[in-house]
Amino acid sequence: MLSSLFVERLKRSGIGLEVDRLDLAETPATPLDAMATAAMYLNEAERTPQMKTALAASDALVDRVLKADLLVFGIPMHNFGMPAVFKAFVDNIVRSGRTFDVGPSGVVGHLAGKRAVMLLATGGSYRPGGAFEGMDCLTPHLKAVFGFVGLADADVIHAQPLQFSGPEEKAAAIERARAETAALSDAWASDLAS
Numbered sequence: 477m478l479s480s481l482f483v484e485r486l487k488r489s490g491i492g493l494e495v496d497r498l499d500l501a502e503t504p505a506t507p508l509d510a511m512a513t514a515a516m517y518l519n520e521a522e523r524t525p526q527m528k529t530a531l532a533a534s535d536a537l538v539d540r541v542l543k544a545d546l547l548v549f550g551i552p553m554h555n556f557g558m559p560a561v562f563k564a565f566v567d568n569i570v571r572s573g574r575t576f577d578v579g580p581s582g583v584v585g586h587l588a589g590k591r592a593v594m595l596l597a598t599g600g601s602y603r604p605g606g607a608f609e610g611m612d613c614l615t616p617h618l619k620a621v622f623g624f625v626g627l628a629d630a631d632v633i634h635a636q637p638l639q640f641s642g643p644e645e646k647a648a649a650i651e652r653a654r655a656e657t658a659a660l661s662d663a664w665a666s667d668l669a670s
């Protein structure tokens with residue numbers, strides 16, 4: 477809901493958006509198998525034809541991500557972290573030589589310069605004093621892994637609590653998250669138009 481709101485609003489702002497939508501619930505990323513992982517440690521020229529085949533889906537996902545100027549992620553929390561299918565997506569796109577390199581001066585993330593937002597949905601409240609304070613492993617994980625590939629400045633909106641609370645708290649959380657999402661979308665539109 478939040479990612480649709482964000483993108484539809486950005487589209488309506490008239491900045492001329494072309495949307496490449498990937499719904500991992502409909503088209504799940506494949507978890508890396510032994511062949512794909514082995515292939516990742518080798519240069520393109522060293523890979524066997526089977527290794528290239530094993531990496532084809534990952535290469536295609538990396539191409540899609542690299543082609544995008546803006547990245548909008550909608551991510552629910554599953555068991556205090558990211559859903560397995562989103563982790564599989566991350567494993568497919570965090571690729572040495574493609575989305576990051578490690579050089580003499582450290583890690584260089586190739587997604588730097590892109591703009592990104594993470595729209596998070598959690599059943600519980602992770603705010604100070606909330607029932608699940610200190611148990612949010614999703615936000616730090618996303619910050620670490622996307623920071624690693626160059627998206628350290630990604631915006632984050634966290635809708636909470638959406639499930640483990642009363643109907644009033646849920647309604648208020650949705651309203652708050654929708655307002656924050658609309659405001660952020662408008663801020664992006666205004667930056668991108670200038």
Ligand SMILES: Cc1cc2nc3c(=O)[nH]c(=O)nc-3n(C[C@H](O)[C@H](O)[C@H](O)COP(=O)(O)O)c2cc1C
Nearest residue numbers: 477552553554555556557597598599600601638639
């Ligand atoms: C398998 C599963 C595990 C979940 N684990 C957690 C959790 O650890 N913490 C939490 O706050 N919410 C958890 N939830 C609740 C979801 O994060 C919450 O309902 C969220 O709104 C789902 O987003 P969606 O409505 O976009 O699917 C879980 C939901 C599912 C289906």
